[in-house]
Amino acid sequence: MTVDRERSVVFGEAVSQYESARQGYPAQLVTEVLGYAPVGPLLEVGAGTGKATAAFAARGADLTCVEPDPRMAAALTANCPDVRVELGRFEDYVPDRAFALLYSAQAWHWVDRARRWDLAHAALAPSGAVAIFWNRYVVTDPELRAALAAVDDRHGLDSTSLHQNTPLRTEDSGHELARDPRFTDLGHRHYTHTDWYAADRYVDLLRSMSGYRILDPGTREALLREVSALLGDGVDMTLVTDLALARRAR
Numbered sequence: 001m002t003v004d005r006e007r008s009v010v011f012g013e014a015v016s017q018y019e020s021a022r023q024g025y026p027a028q029l030v031t032e033v034l035g036y037a038p039v040g041p042l043l044e045v046g047a048g049t050g051k052a053t054a055a056f057a058a059r060g061a062d063l064t065c066v067e068p069d070p071r072m073a074a075a076l077t078a079n080c081p082d083v084r085v086e087l088g089r090f091e092d093y094v095p096d097r098a099f100a101l102l103y104s105a106q107a108w109h110w111v112d113r114a115r116r117w118d119l120a121h122a123a124l125a126p127s128g129a130v131a132i133f134w135n136r137y138v139v140t141d142p143e144l145r146a147a148l149a150a151v152d153d154r155h156g157l158d159s160t161s162l163h164q165n166t167p168l169r170t171e172d173s174g175h176e177l178a179r180d181p182r183f184t185d186l187g188h189r190h191y192t193h194t195d196w197y198a199a200d201r202y203v204d205l206l207r208s209m210s211g212y213r214i215l216d217p218g219t220r221e222a223l224l225r226e227v228s229a230l231l232g233d234g235v236d237m238t239l240v241t242d243l244a245l246a247r248r249a250r
């Protein structure tokens with residue numbers, strides 16, 4: 001499967017919605033990833049506006065971030081002035097050191113599937129670690145979730161709907177890693193918390209997502225009006241962060 005280039009570059013159109021509506025990542029995840037990795041420089045792939053970067057930088061990490069979208073990279077530099085930012089796709093990045101940890105938050109699926117593990121392997125020091133993680137935003141009430149999924153469906157959103165059950169990306173990557181003898185010591189972890197989203201913030205969350213962004217504007221606005229009507233004041237969310245870990249074997 002190739003990566004959809006059009007969808008992978010839409011995030012910079014929605015930096016402010018991204019900043020206000022997207023979640024960061026659990027402190028416990030950062031602690032466990034840093035505990036799993038050897039000591040040394042860190043590489044982040046697809047850093048966006050820095051939602052994961054800030055948490056790792058706060059631990060004093062020597063951090064290099066690869067980010068192709070100049071608008072996201074500008075927000076990243078403003079949010080995390082002490083990290084090194086390499087503007088470009090990971091596929092085109094040439095590492096200038098051997099990294100102890102490569103991590104990627106909500107972005108590994110944008111990297112060319114045919115090459116991403118070769119690139120990760122090449123960027124890592126021996127025994128260097130990989131940590132890839134994604135947030136899942138689940139409307140807690142199953143009836144409301146089903147009603148929202150029906151709205152998405154009516155407007156032509158498929159597997160990119162936030163409201164339909166889709167396979168876990170960590171499991172997909174885990175299967176690839178399990179078949180790759182260059183990686184070992186595989187692990188999976190999940191972190192769950194709940195939050196309440198005001199209706200406007202929830203709509204901004206959808207606006208920050210590529211599947212909704214690539215709809216034509218008329219369709220998107222009609223969909224979002226229907227979503228708002230279903231939400232009332234806001235919505236209880238269950239937020240799950242799925243983490244896949246691996247280590248370079250050789």
Ligand SMILES: C[S@@+](CC[C@H](N)C(=O)[O-])C[C@H]1O[C@@H](n2cnc3c(N)ncnc32)[C@H](O)[C@@H]1O
Pocket residue numbers: 008009011022045046047048049050051052066067068069072088089090091104105106107110111112
């Ligand atoms: C959903 S955002 C995640 C941003 C951030 N890591 C976070 O957790 O909020 C995906 C990011 O991946 C970047 N991206 C897309 N294709 C990429 C590629 N080939 N290499 C590196 N980053 C890429 C996008 O520009 C975007 O900033």
